[in-house]
Amino acid sequence: MFRKVLVANRGEIAVRIIRACHELDISTVAVYSEADRESLHVHMADEAVCIGPAVPARSYLNIPALISAAKVTASEAIHPGYGFLAENAYFAKMCTTYGITFIGPTSRTIELAGNKIEARHIASQVGVPVIPGTEFPLVDEYQVKEAVKQLGLPVIIKASAGGGGRGMRVVHTSEEIMDIVARAQTEAENAFGRKDVYLEKYIEEPRHIEFQLLADSFGQVIHLGERDCSVQRRHQKLIEEAPCPVLTSEMRQEIGELSVKLGKAINLRSAATVEYLMDKTGNFYFIEINPRIQVEHGITEFVTGIDLVREQIRLAAGERLELKQEDISWVGCAMECRINAEDPDHDFRPSPGSLKNYLAPGGPGVRVDSVACPGYNIPFHYDSMIAKVIVHARTRPEAINRMKRSLKEMVVDGVKTTIPFHLRVLSNAFFIQGEVNTNFVQRRLGE
Ligand code: MV4
Numbered sequence: 424m425f426r427k428v429l430v431a432n433r434g435e436i437a438v439r440i441i442r443a444c445h446e447l448d449i450s451t452v453a454v455y456s457e458a459d460r461e462s463l464h465v466h467m468a469d470e471a472v473c474i475g476p477a478v479p480a481r482s483y484l485n486i487p488a489l490i491s492a493a494k495v496t497a498s499e500a501i502h503p504g505y506g507f508l509a510e511n512a513y514f515a516k517m518c519t520t521y522g523i524t525f526i527g528p529t530s531r532t533i534e535l536a537g538n539k540i541e542a543r544h545i546a547s548q549v550g551v552p553v554i555p556g557t558e559f560p561l562v563d564e565y566q567v568k569e570a571v572k573q574l575g576l577p578v579i580i581k582a583s584a585g586g587g588g589r590g591m592r593v594v595h596t597s598e599e600i601m602d603i604v605a606r607a608q609t610e611a612e613n614a615f616g617r618k619d620v621y622l623e624k625y626i627e628e629p630r631h632i633e634f635q636l637l638a639d640s641f642g643q644v645i646h647l648g649e650r651d652c653s654v655q656r657r658h659q660k661l662i663e664e665a666p667c668p669v670l671t672s673e674m675r676q677e678i679g680e681l682s683v684k685l686g687k688a689i690n691l692r693s694a695a696t697v698e699y700l701m702d703k704t705g706n707f708y709f710i711e712i713n714p715r716i717q718v719e720h721g722i723t724e725f726v727t728g729i730d731l732v733r734e735q736i737r738l739a740a741g742e743r744l745e746l747k748q749e750d751i752s753w754v755g756c757a758m759e760c761r762i763n764a765e766d767p768d769h770d771f772r773p774s775p776g777s778l779k780n781y782l783a784p785g786g787p788g789v790r791v792d793s794v795a796c797p798g799y800n801i802p803f804h805y806d807s808m809i810a811k812v813i814v815h816a817r818t819r820p821e822a823i824n825r826m827k828r829s830l831k832e833m834v835v836d837g838v839k840t841t842i843p844f845h846l847r848v849l850s851n852a853f854f855i856q857g858e859v860n861t862n863f864v865q866r867r868l869g870e
Contacts, residue, residue, distance in 0.1 A: 424740050425449050425499045431489050432504030435792045437464035440502045443732035452496045456482035458802040463794040470496055477804045483507045486514050493523050500524035500739060509715040526739040527693045528714040535689050536714045540583040540621050546709045549684040554708040556623035561604055570622050571597055577625040580607045584615035586711050588658030593625055628860040629700035632667050634682040635723045636695045637734055639744045644686040646679035647727045648753055650719055653859040654848060662848060663719040664758045665726045668819055668857030678707055694735050721790060725757035725815035755815055756822040762810040764801045766839035774839035775803040784829035788815040823849055
């Protein structure tokens with residue numbers, strides 16, 4: 424096992440990783456920008472290194488600064504968390520070049536996952552259902568027109584290097600399509616450095632369901648079931664739950680096994696998530712694979728009892744998966760609300776500033792992952808999530824009830840937060856019925 428791990432991230436995920444390391448008796452190194460000097464992750468780690476100014480490009484995205492920090496502290500491994508460099512194949516490669524273990528998949532797997540056209544191809548080869556669409560980057564008008572004839576409108580144009588909702592456009596009429604393709608290519612080139620775009624049939628009002636994978640370096644891959652992340656707004660997830668309220672155990676097993684096949688096909692190790700859309704008739708379609716720990720991993724931890732970050736570290740150290748698929752079972756229902764410093768009454772605009780009073784909820788079945796405390800100053804340079812409230816209960820109605828109780832107990836003074844929004848969702852009749860899809864917030868709450 425590693426003696427020392429550097430955590431290349433900030434905020435609640437840095438704290439989460441430090442906790443997992445300390446439970447494994449691993450010494451920790453925090454890195455921080457000038458804006459995070461007083462942050463909780465800096466206090467909790469055994470050592471801390473300042474890696475640059477607040478602007479992410481010069482600190483948390485600064486590869487030479489991170490590799491140097493790992494070298495001077497004699498760290499044997501780097502955990503990238505999520506966001507920042509977590510899906511940067513070049514960073515994973517640089518870690519390896521400098522003799523540091525990257526706690527995540529290989530740079531080759533990250534590259535594959537980052538190429539959506541390639542990932543779709545591999546998925547369909549192993550029998551994972553993919554959304555009907557084009558198998559190659561779009562090149563000429565004839566090809567586009569033929570594809571639209573086959574698929575029918577509406578279609579969606581996606582950047583092969585995009586993901587998480589970035590670089591997508593829905594097309595409703597065939598007259599506009601060539602203009603939109605051209606614009607999408609230019610945008611993709613500017614945003615991602617690769618201009619490839621492809622077409623898919625547009626799925627209306629789908630549920631967003633993702634399967635958690637764990638893999639070791641000996642080719643063993645297991646799945647830990649799914650999370651329903653349909654409650655989101657402008658591609659920002661707001662509430663996630665496990666299990667998905669409408670999935671049968673037969674479907675879980677079928678899609679789980681297909682996800683495992685895909686994991687094996689891309690030589691996965693560590694943790695990853697396979698994302699699907701589920702249409703109104705219950706059909707599943709693969710959309711992308713995310714080779715990282717995700718924000719919402721805690722709900723899977725609650726229902727399976729498995730510490731995913733601990734597993735990531737063990738697996739990166741070359742240990743075997745101790746659990747077989749038959750050993751995995753799911754208990755109860757877990758739900759997560761992301762508490763953001765945003766004003767839900769004003770289009771969720773950021774509400775940065777200093778916290779005055781702060782009190783996290785507690786009690787049975789409640790977990791709060793956060794770096795907030797009274798007086799904490801929320802830097803405007805980074806994302807606005809200040810806490811994740813995660814609850815676990817025997818049934819979904821009990822989980823909803825426990826979440827409402829927790830959010831009412833929580834005190835966050837000094838900034839606007841998404842708490843009132845969450846309380847509205849938790850009392851919404853459609854949500855209570857488990858009737859959610861990616862248009863829920865817009866359609867049912869009029870946001
Ligand atoms: C789609 C889609 C409908 N049809 N693809 C958005 C995030 C990215 N991972 C894929 N996304 C979508 N792809 C087809 N063919 C609708 C979405 C989508 C969405 C997906 C998941 C969660 C929230 C979403 C919100 C709007 C659109």
